[in-house]
Amino acid sequence: MTTIMVIALTVALLETFLLGCQAWEHRRRARRRLASLPCAPPAGRIALIAPCKGCDLELRENLQSLFAQRNVDYQIAFVVEDVRDQAVPVIDDLIRRHRGVEATIVFAGRSRGACQKVHNLLAGVASLPPAVTTLAFVDSDARPGADWLRSLVQRLAQPGVGAATGYRWFLPRRPTLANYLLYSINATAASLYTPKSFQPIWGGSWAMRRDLFEQLDVAAAWRDKLTDDLVVTNVVQSAGLHVEFEPACMIASPVDMTPRETFAFLRRQYLIGRHYVRRWWTLALVAGVMSVAAFWGSLAIGLVALATGNAWGGATVGVAAAWYAINAAKAALRTDLAAMYFPRRFDEMSGATRCDPWLAPLSALVNWLAIVSTIGARRTTWRGIAYQLLPAGRTAILTRDDETPVVLALQPAGAHAATCDESAESAVRPNAGTGRPRRAA
Helix, strand or coil: CCCHHHHHHHHHHHHHHHHHHHHHHHHHHHHHHHCCCCCCCCCCCCEEEECCCCCCCHHHHHHHHHHCCCCCCCEEEEEECCCCCCCHHHHHHHHHCCCCCCCEEEEEECCCCCCCCHHHHHHHHHHCCCCCCEEEECCCCCCCCCCCCCCHHHHCCCCCCEEEEEEEEEECCCHCCCCCCHHHHHHHCCCCCCCCCCCCCCCCCCEEEHHHHHCCHHHHHCCCCCCCCHHHHHHHCCCEEEEEEEEEEEEEEEEECHHHHHHHHHHHHHHHHHHHHHHHHHHHHHHHHHHHEEEEEEEHHHHHHHHCCCCCHHHHHHHHHHHHHHHHHHHHHHHHHHHHHHHHHHHHHHHHHHCCCCCHHHHHHHHHHHHHCCCCCCEEEEEEEEECCCCHHEEEEEEECCCCCCCCCCCCCCCCCCCCCCCCCCCCCCCCCCCCEHHHH
């Protein structure tokens, strides 16, 4: 074994160990924060903006959780492209059933340049009344708990905080390899959120004061962009502020993907990262190379060395074993985090948590391949729309998938698109609400 190889494998093991320490710090901090959550309701009116497109897995249950937020003065703006969107009947029915919460549907129209989600967000913000003092954002595939919004907004009052964010924790709906791999890779990313690390905003769970949103001109920064969250992250950091991660805002997100969908999802995340936070994408690429080399590289070299009688064979295989042992310990930390964040839903993740340590070598390889696949890439497809990334992070729409069946009009309460999963039901609240659909200004 050459000196260069010894150094490389040592560095790879050290990198794996340090990431494990970061996961440990995440758990320590999260426990402390969860034990001291603020109880007082935040001041001011909050607008919760929920962009929707199509029928996400368990869409009704996800959106229904938005009507159950406790101890906050808030309203909800559901934003869709147009009345034909398959999510519209679901939203309309939920508004009718929860008349105690002020909620509206905003029709944003078709985007001509920016990502459709970003276009929807801009329309949602533009539709808000002056009384709103705080903006909160949530994705339609996320299912927050009842105290999510209050916990998220409370952090905005701290000095130097430009935005507060949560993150997602996937709930695999079928015991498949693709779902378990995605669970493991995503949980690894979630466990890296710590006070001293880079904390990007996650678009499915974040909030910002409205006056700061306008002062930083976030709307202008969003125009013609593919992503909302990383753009805001850059704007906040450029202003000398920081993003505050709130452990109480870790959100469950049901998932059921095929292997192709899983890889496409990972690739899209890294493609967006390469174009909007290049330095962190580069670090992820380097870390991925070291991780794959530490296990697969050392294992292959060690087995060849053992077969040829090389004295270094056993030591090299030992590096692979050490890497696996460290990652098994990290998987145990993630299991503890899952139980801490979602004690009532931990049984739904039991299969994923049991497989997590065994999948570490394959997860590292798939994750690295997803990163490598974005080198030089500029095109991606997101919810049926193909985009091309242009210089300076601008976006051009290439094609749209217009073959998806659509609902032609709002339907009466109780009627839904047949393709949506809408198993959960809720009682109609007696007090009247304001669920009138409206178009963006």
